[in-house]
Amino acid sequence: MSWLSRLGFVAPAASSAQADEATLLARLAAGDADALALLYRRESGSVYRYALALAGDEAAALDAVQEAFAQLLRGPQAFDAARGTLGAYLAGMARHQLLSQWRDARRHVPLDDALDTDDTAQAMPASDARLASAQQQDRLWAAIRRLSWPQREALVLVDLQECSYEEAATLAGVSLDVLRTRLHRARQRLAELLAVGERP
Template sequence: MEIADYIVADDRRLAALALDGDDAAFEYLFDRYNEAIRRLFVQRMGGSGDADDLLQETFIKVYINLHRYNPDYTFGQWVYTIARNTFVDYIRRRQDDLPIDERYATPVSSAPTPEESVINLQQRTQIEHYLDRLPAGYRQLIVMRFFDEYSYEEIAAKLGLPLGTVKTRIHRARERMCRLIAKGEER
């Protein structure tokens, strides 16, 4: 695959490629989530202490358990769940060393941190910005395929187009989106 294909590939596609042994696909998944996960750990621990170790442990678990990922759910939620569980395990290990009256003094929240919410909002805003710059037909295809998660066959049926036409147009829409993103990064 070319770099542009990895950049515009959705998480489910990258996960499938990684399962098939494509290490570059897993690197792109790691690159998409590592900073947000690290910030999660730093924020919850009140400093960077063991954040890098927890980040590494999280992505080792992601890699080892990739075959358990269910594409019916978003990859990001799955990774965050593993990260939260890794953090809970870390807190439990630390608390085993504390006297009984000091254990569980710090509640662990599963709600998104303010930083996670801002990151999610920024990513959505960026994607919407680039989607708005696509022609209407391409925008519709991208939304149907990657946001509404319709299969190619479902899109073809809903739009009354041949399957080959849908695949070609989605490919062109992804290429156009990739070019827009690349141009946007140069500014």
């Protein structure tokens, strides 16, 4: 059980797509649009969740995902399976897009107090247990959005995306020691924020 699972975070289910990644990338390089559609169905969900967790903004996350797949379409041969998974590669491109937006604006990515993406689910009747779980998830995401960008990124990569420390450090463009330090501080800060929220 992961660290965030103990706090009630439910990780997304793994993709059930069975198409061979290398074959799809070869088809994409040959101009097969169907291959891009299959790769998008398989990878876009996790890339979007990663981008949303970093950006705290739906529109920015969607733009980042679109740009990541546009780059993949323009140059599928740039992906090197020896350096990591396709999902991590796409997440890295989405991250660069978000970081570029953040630098251009010369301010931090907006930090929302809660997710606004689940209005339909909130309107539906739910049991007390499901409602409590949803509220706990909202509190967790709100706390994650209050972390600084470097801490949030480390936490999202390792604890939500379940990247290895080495893969997370590569995506973040930092050394393994820096990544570990950021992750440690992020976990401490998140625990503090959640503890404050529990006080009467």
